[in-house]
Amino acid sequence: MERVRRIVFDCFGCFPGRLERIIGKVLGCCVRIQGVLGRGRYLVLDTLLVDKGRSERRVALRLPLTRRSRISPQEAVSGYAATLFLSQLGGPTVVAGPIHVASPPFRYATRGMSYLAVLPVADGVRLWDLWEDSRSTLAWRKRVLSDLAAVTLQLYRHPLKGIGDMALASDGSPCVGVLRDGAVAIAMERGMDVGDRLSPGPYSTWKEYAWNQIQGLLLLYGDSPLYGGSIRANAEIILEWLEDFQPDFPEKFFLCHPEFGSGQVLVDPGSGHVESIGDWDGAKTVTVHWLARGFFLPFFHYREKPDEEEEEELLRFFCEELRLGGAPELVPYVTKYPEEVYPQVMFEEHIRPREVSAEGANSLLWVFCTDMQAQGFMDDEMVIQKVEAPWKKSKSPITSSAQEDDEEKSGEDDEEDEDGEEESGDGEEESGEDEDEDGEGKCRTHAVETKPYQGLD
Numbered sequence: 001m002e003r004v005r006r007i008v009f010d011c012f013g014c015f016p017g018r019l020e021r022i023i024g025k026v027l028g029c030c031v032r033i034q035g036v037l038g039r040g041r042y043l044v045l046d047t048l049l050v051d052k053g054r055s056e057r058r059v060a061l062r063l064p065l066t067r068r069s070r071i072s073p074q075e076a077v078s079g080y081a082a083t084l085f086l087s088q089l090g091g092p093t094v095v096a097g098p099i100h101v102a103s104p105p106f107r108y109a110t111r112g113m114s115y116l117a118v119l120p121v122a123d124g125v126r127l128w129d130l131w132e133d134s135r136s137t138l139a140w141r142k143r144v145l146s147d148l149a150a151v152t153l154q155l156y157r158h159p160l161k162g163i164g165d166m167a168l169a170s171d172g173s174p175c176v177g178v179l180r181d182g183a184v185a186i187a188m189e190r191g192m193d194v195g196d197r198l199s200p201g202p203y204s205t206w207k208e209y210a211w212n213q214i215q216g217l218l219l220l221y222g223d224s225p226l227y228g229g230s231i232r233a234n235a236e237i238i239l240e241w242l243e244d245f246q247p248d249f250p251e252k253f254f255l256c257h258p259e260f261g262s263g264q265v266l267v268d269p270g271s272g273h274v275e276s277i278g279d280w281d282g283a284k285t286v287t288v289h290w291l292a293r294g295f296f297l298p299f300f301h302y303r304e305k306p307d308e309e310e311e312e313e314l315l316r317f318f319c320e321e322l323r324l325g326g327a328p329e330l331v332p333y334v335t336k337y338p339e340e341v342y343p344q345v346m347f348e349e350h351i352r353p354r355e356v357s358a359e360g361a362n363s364l365l366w367v368f369c370t371d372m373q374a375q376g377f378m379d380d381e382m383v384i385q386k387v388e389a390p391w392k393k394s395k396s397p398i399t400s401s402a403q404e405d406d407e408e409k410s411g412e413d414d415e416e417d418e419d420g421e422e423e424s425g426d427g428e429e430e431s432g433e434d435e436d437e438d439g440e441g442k443c444r445t446h447a448v449e450t451k452p453y454q455g456l457d
Contacts, residue, residue: 001016003036004016004033004034004035004036004045007036007039007043008033008043011039011043011063011065012063016033019033020032020033022102023061023116026100026102026116027049027100027118029049029050029051029052030049030050030051031047031048031049031050031061032047032048032050033045033046033047033061034046034047034048034058037060037121039065040065040263040279041064041065041071041279041281042062042063042064042065042071043062043063043065044060044061044062045060045061045063046058046060046121047059047060047061049118058121059118059119059120059121060094060118060119060120060121060122061116061117061118062096062097062116062117062118062119063116064076064115064116071281071282073099073101073115074165074180075180075281075282076096076099076115076117076281077098077099077167077168078165078166078167078180078280078281078282078283078284079096079166079279079280079281079282079283080095080096080097080098080099080117080168081166081167081168081174081175081283082096082166082174082255082280082283083095083096083278083280084096084173084174085166085174085255086151086154086155086255086277086280088174089154089155089158090154091151091154091155091277092147092151092274092275092276092277093276093277093278093280094119094120094122094276094278095119095120096117096119096278096280096281097117097118097119098117099115099116099117100115100116100117100118101114101115102114102115102116122266122275122276122278123266123268123275123276124266124267124268124269124274124275124276125266125267125268125269126262126263126265126266127144127262127263127265127266127267127297128261128262128263128301130267130269131144131262131297131301138310138313138314140272141272141314142314142317143271143272143273144265144267144272144273144274144297145296145297145314145317145318145321146317146321147272147273147274148265148274148295148296148297148318149295149318149321149322149325150321150325151274151277151295152291152292152294152295152322152330153322153325153326153327155254155255155256155291156254156288156291156327156330158254159252159253159254160175160176160253160254160255160285161176161202161204161253162176162201162202162203162204162253162285163176163179163201163202163203163206163209163253163284163285163286163287164176164177164178164179164201164202164203164284164285165177165178165179165180165181165201165282165283165284166255166280166283166284166285176201176202176253176285177201177202178200178201178202179200179201179202179203179209179284181352181353181354182200182201182209182212182213182216182353183212183213183214183215183216183217183219183220183353184198184199184200184201184212184213184215184216184219185200185201186216186220186353186354187216187219187220188200190220192219192220194216194219197215198212198215198216198219199212200212202285204251205247205251206247206251206287206344207242207245207247210238210242210344210347210351211239211242213351213353214235214238214239214242214351215235215239216353217231217235217351217353217361217365218231218232218235220353220358220361221357221358221361221362222235224358224362226358226359226387227358227359227361227362227387228358229385229387230362230365230366230385230386230387231358231361231362231365233384233385234362234365234366234368234369234384234385235365237369237378237382237384238365238368238369240382241372241377241378245343247287247344248342249287249288249289252288253285253286253287254285254286254287254288254290254291255283255285255286256283256285256286256290256291256294257277257279257280257283257294257295258280258281258282258283258284259279259282260277260294260295260297260300261297261300261301262297262300262301263279264277264278264279265277265297266278287344287345288330288333289333289338289342289344289345290338290345290348291330291333292322292330292331292333292334293333293334293335293336293338296314296315296318296334298311298314298315299336315334318334319331319334322334340375343372343375343377346368346371346372346375346377347368350364350367350368350371351364351365351368352364362387366384366385366386369382369384370384
């Protein structure tokens with residue numbers, strides 16, 4: 001019990017007895033902490049709940065570690081909804097349990113973080129502790145992957161309506177709700193008027209989802225004095241690309257684990273069968289590109305010296321399991337770097353509005369556009385704008401179109417004129433025209449021809 005005492009005090013600033021009394025008031029029963037089951041984003045306590053009839057029930061008690069990782073109640077609810085949905089399909093999981101908001105709030109918790117969840121104690125051993133074990137044979141690892149392929153097939157056969165976070169309907173059943181990390185939802189949190197055209201979700205098509213993210217970023221940061229021009233110009237390029245974009249897969253969306261890895265999987269150490277998959281907080285629906293590869297463990301179990309031959313064999317085995325399971329159409333999407341093949345994945349990798357500033361929005365839009373051009377998803381003739389803050393100013397303007405790169409190289413090869421000065425290329429002249437006359441304390445931008453931003457209505 002000394003270990004329990006030390007960990008509880010380190011996490012919450014009180015001893016187990018006081019924490020038991022606080023939780024007992026929330027749950028309306030006597031609480032006895034027996035041990036620590038896990039410590040990560042949550043502290044998971046092995047606990048006995050004793051009711052008034054003196055009957056005991058062993059449970060796992062999850063308390064968010066607010067000083068280390070802020071997990072909001074909304075994220076916890078999405079995890080509960082995701083595990084509830086998977087359990088209804090017969091999938092290997094422990095239902096995370098509805099959250100209990102503490103009122104009055106816990107003294108140790110930051111504002112809005114005072115909650116806990118009660119769930120059954122999960123069986124099995126963490127896969128992280130077994131995958132690299134010398135007793136873990138190739139056949140044993142294949143049994144693990146066979147079960148994970150079965151989870152993939154279960155979720156694939158039960159698509160959900162729209163893109164959004166997992167949530168609970170009024171009757172307590174799992175459903176798809178607002179995309180909490182989306183740009184429109186963030187704007188609404190900040191009290192901004194999003195009008196009738198923008199929506200926080202759920203989104204019925206991927207293009208609707210992408211359009212709302214870009215328009216939401218424009219609403220959030222399009223009027224920035226420093227970065228607004230660049231943000232509006234690059235957003236206009238993305239919106240123009242979206243108009244012509246056609247998804248490569250039918251508009252179906254699926255539940256997938258938000259942070260899959262060997263630490264989230266509990267297995268039977270003898271048979272290798274998956275007992276449970278945990279940590280679904282923040283779960284949302286995704287396209288088939290994420291689902292197909294979402295449970296292939298070697299992509300998410302990082303090693304210093306991976307065995308590439310073994311990984312290839314396991315990949316072939318996993319794909320064969322999907323084929324035999326009746327979903328050969330999933331196999332092409334099981335790739336290690338899908339962002340290099342599918343523009344939807346590249347969009348979702350880059351456009352992440354949560355907790356970004358105007359500078360961050362400017363950067364992520366620019367990086368997305370340049371990467372799309374590099375992969376051939378966007379026309380090279382589209383000229384992308386980049387703004388540099390004065391304190392980050394480089395010696396020369398940053399440009400990103402292939403045409404300007406060629407012009408710059410050709411300009412370097414030109415011979416010097418009679419005065420010993422190089423003739424400047426066309427691209428340099430364009431850039432020079434856009435600089436302020438004094439040139440002091442201003443941002444460097446590359447000239448672009450884009451339609452002026454007309455607002456959202």
